[in-house]
Amino acid sequence: QVQLVESGGGSVQAGGSLRLSCVVSGTIYSRYCMVWLRQAAGKEPEGVAAIDYDGATAYTDSVQGRFIISKDSAKNILHLQMNDLKPEDTAVYFCAAEPVGNVCTRLVQYGTSYTYTYKGQGTQVTVSS
Numbered sequence: 444q445v446q447l448v449e450s451g452g453g454s455v456q457a458g459g460s461l462r463l464s465c466v467v468s469g470t471i472y473s474r475y476c477m478v479w480l481r482q483a484a485g486k487e488p489e490g491v492a493a494i495d496y497d498g499a500t501a502y503t504d505s506v507q508g509r510f511i512i513s514k515d516s517a518k519n520i521l522h523l524q525m526n527d528l529k530p531e532d533t534a535v536y537f538c539a540a541e542p543v544g545n546v547c548t549r550l551v552q553y554g555t556s557y558t559y560t561y562k563g564q565g566t567q568v569t570v571s572s
Contacts, residue, residue: 445469445561447538452566459528459570465521465538465563476547478559479512479523481534481568490551491536492523496544501552505531528570535565 451463463479478493492512493501500512511524521538539559541547550557 445471445540447540447561447563449536449538449563449566452536452568454569454571455528457529457570457572460524460526461528461568463523463525463536463538463566463568467519467521467540471519471540473516474544475540475542476544477514477521477538477540478547478551479521480537480539480559480562481532482537482565483534487556488537490554490557493547493551494521495548499545499548501548503551503554525568528568530570530572533568533570535567537565538563
């Protein structure tokens with residue numbers, strides 16, 4: 444059984460940085476793609492950044508140039524480096540995984556709502572102005 448556990452959230456002032464991590468345990472194959480989602484209070488979940496099994500990445504427009512998604516395949520850890528944070532980045536951030544290894548970037552790129560096969564419990568990020 445695959446489990447995803449996020450960490451690294453917290454409170455930061457606008458302009459600051461945070462690095463989120465997602466530890467993946469269980470049997471997960473190299474052809475999975477992974478994504479960082481976020482859900483602000485009262486809003487629908489939003490795909491923020493994705494990385495496909497081949498290393499291709501995609502970002503939603505609002506974080507392009509500020510966030511960087513990366514994965515350490517040897518350690519099964521997914522990261523999200525978040526720089527120049529803004530109050531509108533405040534949300535619960537989730538990592539998710541999908542066995543179809545090349546769909547995550549397209550889902551994030553086109554802003555498509557999707558129920559991912561595996562999803563963590565989330566970590567809160569709060570950015571104050």
